[in-house]
Amino acid sequence: MMIAFTRATGQRNGARHVWIGYSRWSGNPATGRHDRGTGSALSGGLAGALATGYAVLEAGGTSLDAVTAAVVALEDNPLFNAGHGAVFTLDGRNELDASIMEGRTLAAGAVCGVTRIKNPVLLAREVMEHSDFVLLSGTGAEEFAATRGYEFVPQSYFYTDARWRQLERIRAGDTGLSALTIAHVGTVGAVALDQHGDLAAATSTGGMTGKRYRRIGDSPIIGAGTYADNRCCAVSATGHGEVFIRAAVAHDIGARMRYGHSDLAAAVREVVLEVLPAMHGEGGVIAIDARGEIVMEFNAEGMFRASRRAGGEAEVHIYRAAP
Ligand code: ASP
Numbered sequence: 001m002m003i004a005f006t007r008a009t010g011q012r013n014g015a016r017h018v019w020i021g022y023s024r025w026s027g028n029p030a031t032g033r034h035d036r037g038t039g040s041a042l043s044g045g046l047a048g049a050l051a052t053g054y055a056v057l058e059a060g061g062t063s064l065d066a067v068t069a070a071v072v073a074l075e076d077n078p079l080f081n082a083g084h085g086a087v088f089t090l091d092g093r094n095e096l097d098a099s100i101m102e103g104r105t106l107a108a109g110a111v112c113g114v115t116r117i118k119n120p121v122l123l124a125r126e127v128m129e130h131s132d133f134v135l136l137s138g139t140g141a142e143e144f145a146a147t148r149g150y151e152f153v154p155q156s157y158f159y160t161d162a163r164w165r166q167l168e169r170i171r172a173g174d175t176g177l178s179a180l181t182i183a184h185v186g187t188v189g190a191v192a193l194d195q196h197g198d199l200a201a202a203t204s205t206g207g208m209t210g211k212r213y214r215r216i217g218d219s220p221i222i223g224a225g226t227y228a229d230n231r232c233c234a235v236s237a238t239g240h241g242e243v244f245i246r247a248a249v250a251h252d253i254g255a256r257m258r259y260g261h262s263d264l265a266a267a268v269r270e271v272v273l274e275v276l277p278a279m280h281g282e283g284g285v286i287a288i289d290a291r292g293e294i295v296m297e298f299n300a301e302g303m304f305r306a307s308r309r310a311g312g313e314a315e316v317h318i319y320r321a322a323p
């Protein structure tokens with residue numbers, strides 16, 4: 001699941017605030033990957049996080065605070081593969097990754113492979129704001145967390161029956177399940193533009209079910225899963241992390257805007273619908289440019305996504321037919 005939201009400048013559409021969220025869906029409802037109830041619970045969780053982040057913008061808060069709040073809400077919801085609902089590694093653990101970036105300063109922070117951190121996005125922000133580093137890993141990240149008085153949880157906090165059953169199917173060699181179905185993956189993220197014209201992006205994930213060897217995906221990699229630069233756009237990605245790292249997805253979208261003079265929609269389309277499929281990379285992104293233009297694109301069957309524009313209603317969608 002991913003969420004994005006932005007405040008439009010008002011020059012394009014007169015809107016004061018805009019909020020958009022999205023999440024990838026790779027499963028087919030006809031195959032029963034998701035029942036209707038789960039789908040509506042996921043939509044409800046997405047809408048709730050949307051409201052949380054939008055409220056920050058509406059109260060005059062920064063895009064950084066807004067994306068942080070939205071991602072925390074998704075990390076706390078056991079239905080999403082981040083924080084509480086993180087998927088399991090092959091050896092039955094939970095290893096979490098997260099990152100955050102501020103478009104005005106290009107400051108960034110990230111953590112990967114943490115196992116006892118309730119809200120990895122908050123720790124990523126601590127790294128950004130209170131360390132000399134960008135990316136901390138595993139026990140080192142947790143050592144840093146302790147110095148910041150950070151809240152630790154036992155591994156059991158991340159246990160959910162649904163995720164454990166998914167692991168058991170993988171362990172039993174269920175090849176009917178694609179490694180990329182929503183049952184196994186699904187990152188959460190947010191992008192935003194605030195009333196000061198500042199962009200921000202944040203991403204958090206449990207990674208992929210059955211991952212091993214301390215594998216790290218794209219989500220904590222600045223430039224791959226997350227990027228924000230006021231000169232172009234903010235991007236958060238969900239998808240097959242190995243390919244997203246190789247394609248430097250989030251940075252490539254911004255670079256196409258800055259150097260190639262593409263607009264946001266063209267840049268996102270080129271990367272998500274041309275570059276990634278050519279590399280067999282399934283997934284999508286949410287992106288917002290400095291003018292408040294929002295693009296959510298994916299090359300999977302669908303993507304949970306939600307939006308709210310100033311004076312408008314929140315919208316949550318799954319399939320391509322929706323905006
Ligand atoms: N990008 C995540 C990873 O590779 C997984 C996902 O977004 O579904 O860890």
